Amino acid sequence: MDLIRAGVIGTGYWGPNIIRNLADMRDAQLYAVCDRIPERLEHVQRRYPSAKTFTDYHQMLKDPALDAVAIATPVSTHYAIAKEALEAGKHVFVEKPLTDSTKRARVLTQLAKKKKRVLMVDHVFLYSAPVRKMKEVIDSGQIGDIYYFDSVRVNLGLFQKDVNVIWDLAPHDLAIMDYLIGARPLSVSATAVRHIKGSGKEDLAYITVRYPKQIIAHIHVNWLAPAKIRQILIGGAKRMIVYDDTNPSEKIKIYDKGINPVKSAFRQIDYRLGDMWAPNLDTGEALRRALGHFVDCIHHRRTPLTDGHAGTRVVKLLEMADRSARLHGKEISF
């Protein structure tokens, strides 16, 4: 089986992680790196002398030896680059969110199908051990019917210039929600606020997604939080899950419910938690697993878990949340 020759476009925040993982993989090769800023490329060249470097991605995409590209550029550029890459016959791995509009996401999805190329969006948490474990536990029926999905993803953030906090952070939560609930949502509503004058972008948002059967999902994303909180609560009819991504050793806790009768003249009953179980989780980097899945899908002509359709679903939710926020939280139905 041939090595996949992969190129990376964009070496800003996330690109270096893709580069490092590609360089370390056995069935792929870090073939080329592209960035508009020459100083960044110098650094890459020193670390990875065998990689070709480009300041113009059009040039890079013309290289017939290149099999695949990973796009880690600002969201507004995803569409044009991914489109050109697919048209040049390359397999494409795109940072989340897939594009800045549902329409464009659909165009890319169709194009990948037509060109028979792998199009994968980096919903990276879906390749992390905690999310995989939650999926396994939910699918096994241990949780029972899902009641709610509540996600908080807040920190003192890197302000993004081209997108607001919804487009920056919520793709993670929406992708996890979409994966774990596995149903079609009914409606979206959102509230978003901007506090920093002149920045022009909302820094805090609350998003509510309704599903059939009274399932409700709620997401709090925030660039102005004093502490890093990354916590998802999932309530079910039988058990409940707490996923705390900042806990170094026990990220997933699964709780039995319990009811303790209290023998007291004053109180009759006390609802309490039952046993808690924290499964051991694989270590290993989620991005590494994501890139491994991408390379596998290329080799075996498979559709990735986070294909164009998954990417489109998340972009659609982001678009609806943004629209609801502009309409003062009006509930927008699908």
Place this chain on the structure above:
Amino acid sequence: MDLIRAGVIGTGYWGPNIIRNLADMRDAQLYAVCDRIPERLEHVQRRYPSAKTFTDYHQMLKDPALDAVAIATPVSTHYAIAKEALEAGKHVFVEKPLTDSTKRARVLTQLAKKKKRVLMVDHVFLYSAPVRKMKEVIDSGQIGDIYYFDSVRVNLGLFQKDVNVIWDLAPHDLAIMDYLIGARPLSVSATAVRHIKGSGKEDLAYITVRYPKQIIAHIHVNWLAPAKIRQILIGGAKRMIVYDDTNPSEKIKIYDKGINPVKSAFRQIDYRLGDMWAPNLDTGEALRRALGHFVDCIHHRRTPLTDGHAGTRVVKLLEMADRSARLHGKEISF
């Protein structure tokens, strides 16, 4: 100064705590206790043999020696009991929320004024050390302009028969919010869901309150959560606060903001937290301080911090949240 002779109506969940504190105070006396269930009164009598007991509160209120009553009965009964007590010339301490409607809250407030009696609602967190410390820190200007108030109060709850989770848990958060922000809100919206068939009451709700100057408050209350979370984040222009009520030793943390330039070819800037400061807090029970304040207000003819007006503001917010929830989260303006 005479001892205040206080009676307690209702010995269910919270009443025993009021009884214990009154029995322990130096400037008040546990004079009488009323409950419809005789077995509960037996227990009280054994513990507090000097207290009179009643199964009928009308009887108790006729006792001319009684100075004040604490009402710890279901919400729907607050109005009738408090009204009768005020009319009988008693000072009144009522469990939160003050009443089940704004109109009734206003009637009680007016009646207390007319009768020159103290009417105090037990917004108990306003008498707790963490909330008092936050108020002090905010008023000192250390936080700067407030950007947001975000509260999560979830646990595996005691299902209430007469009220939903908004009326059960959110009074705490709305009272703290009202106290700390100290401004008039513009609008309320809320989403609430019920999951348990037949219970008929919403078990999970999200409430959003908007204030002038882009201040936003958001409250998550939930009876179906796997773990007890009681956390308030307050973001400000200069500093930020995390109040974690489940942390046994560091309930309040105040964070400086910081920006660290990162010397890396890849990343240009990294927003990070500055120093954190956890002030030492008084120990001592909040309810004890609340009851002490009530007795002080009676002795010195003062208006309590959590008077009828404060109680009315919270009931108004609860009513609006409930109404918004029935209208699918429609934003309701004041």
Place this chain on the structure above:
Amino acid sequence: MDLIRAGVIGTGYWGPNIIRNLADMRDAQLYAVCDRIPERLEHVQRRYPSAKTFTDYHQMLKDPALDAVAIATPVSTHYAIAKEALEAGKHVFVEKPLTDSTKRARVLTQLAKKKKRVLMVDHVFLYSAPVRKMKEVIDSGQIGDIYYFDSVRVNLGLFQKDVNVIWDLAPHDLAIMDYLIGARPLSVSATAVRHIKGSGKEDLAYITVRYPKQIIAHIHVNWLAPAKIRQILIGGAKRMIVYDDTNPSEKIKIYDKGINPVKSAFRQIDYRLGDMWAPNLDTGEALRRALGHFVDCIHHRRTPLTDGHAGTRVVKLLEMADRSARLHGKEISF
């Protein structure tokens, strides 16, 4: 079955907790309270008007109606009071440690036997839910052979006037150790240091107890610690336990061991933890259970779990630790 008429001697730090629990019990009665300080008795009388009060315990012990006494006075007085009480035919509940010398502990133990009275030492943690759960888990064989018992009990302490930190804090750890390991120790060594000039008492100590089969126990007690740590680690051949008494919701965690092969060119193997399980624990106050056990033993003429022999074993260990500390940590064999 008659109510046990119980008296409490000493209303300093721990006495009020005994008083409160006795007053609340159904099969015992708070019959009398004794303290040399009249102001303290006034407070008790206000709260518990039906209890007799004494400033002289000799007087109290003469009361023929008194069935049992709880002794919560300084350690140096335990022996004389307990002896007089047993001789007067009372059942005796003594605060830990039982006495200030092994010899005296043995005298009390013999006297109780001769007088056919219950003598129980308040090794209160043995009646707490976490320690009971650990005992159950160890006895079930789930842990396998015990390798070590490591306890840290440190805080910014109440300096005791009559005893050092070993006699003040270590009785808890030694009692838990004795209960859970359930074997005869071989030797004790200890290091103790005093830092505060003029206080005359050691404020920090490390105690090592060796058992057969390479079982080792180690205890760190400290009055000068910045934070409250109460943690016990128990290592076994199959599983391991962490007991963190400051964790409000998950005091006991039981870990499976695991070994994960790591697929990396660099590292061959990675020892990692397996699943973790945190059993739900009863709530309820340990002291309440201890007093309930005392009253049960009186009623049914049973020997308490923490009888004179258990109390003597702990005093013996304390004496040996103290002696080793004076000999620069010399190992002292039984």
Place this chain on the structure above:
Amino acid sequence: MDLIRAGVIGTGYWGPNIIRNLADMRDAQLYAVCDRIPERLEHVQRRYPSAKTFTDYHQMLKDPALDAVAIATPVSTHYAIAKEALEAGKHVFVEKPLTDSTKRARVLTQLAKKKKRVLMVDHVFLYSAPVRKMKEVIDSGQIGDIYYFDSVRVNLGLFQKDVNVIWDLAPHDLAIMDYLIGARPLSVSATAVRHIKGSGKEDLAYITVRYPKQIIAHIHVNWLAPAKIRQILIGGAKRMIVYDDTNPSEKIKIYDKGINPVKSAFRQIDYRLGDMWAPNLDTGEALRRALGHFVDCIHHRRTPLTDGHAGTRVVKLLEMADRSARLHGKEISF
């Protein structure tokens, strides 16, 4: 200024981290890598194609272009390799501990002096932000006189074949202790136990080091612990420090002491903690700073903070601890 051409010997557990950091530095160059296992070298070559590779370190040391070596091999081999490297005129960076005997550590120290080469031992925690912050805080006088240093470093460990847990883990704690206390110890005692049959190495140890002025240091190292604990408590006359290395965001907490008079009939005084302050810490990898310091020392002909003398002090303490452990914890004076 010329690039330092550095070689790394040993690519097992820690070597890859040294390789990665050297490859990333601007004033050093990853010139060569040596390992006896060819498969490991293949991996290195793929990742760092410009580095020379050797399976025989004697060959590598003969390369006149090589300026410096980092030795990351088993402890028993440190002496021979470091000696040969210094004799060949190379600067030497050695993993902790410096050697397996004090005598050998002194020989290397003298040899480095004679050859005018930098000899640095990788006491890596001394280059970490938390330890540097503690040193700064202690030196500023904020802590007052040090009372004690208590370190716990336990986890489910990688069993070492050539050394016991004292030689494996305690070098970290002893190096931090030596650096922060900055005084000459008086004596060492230790207890060590082995539990796993056939392994032949102690897996758990307690080490006590005494200093003048009643300063005491105590170290608990353990390969058989259920959870990873890395915690250092430092008690001082004025303030106290807790360093929890597993806390992702607040590794260093500095506590004021406080005494709160409690107004209660029962309790007279309550020692409590004062405010707590958690300083912001630099991020950045400790090993990177250590290697940067090594390269700086070479360039500017300076003596490193962790030079041969520092390395010798730690080896001396390890030797004494080992000897005391074999003598059942006998206190061994310097």
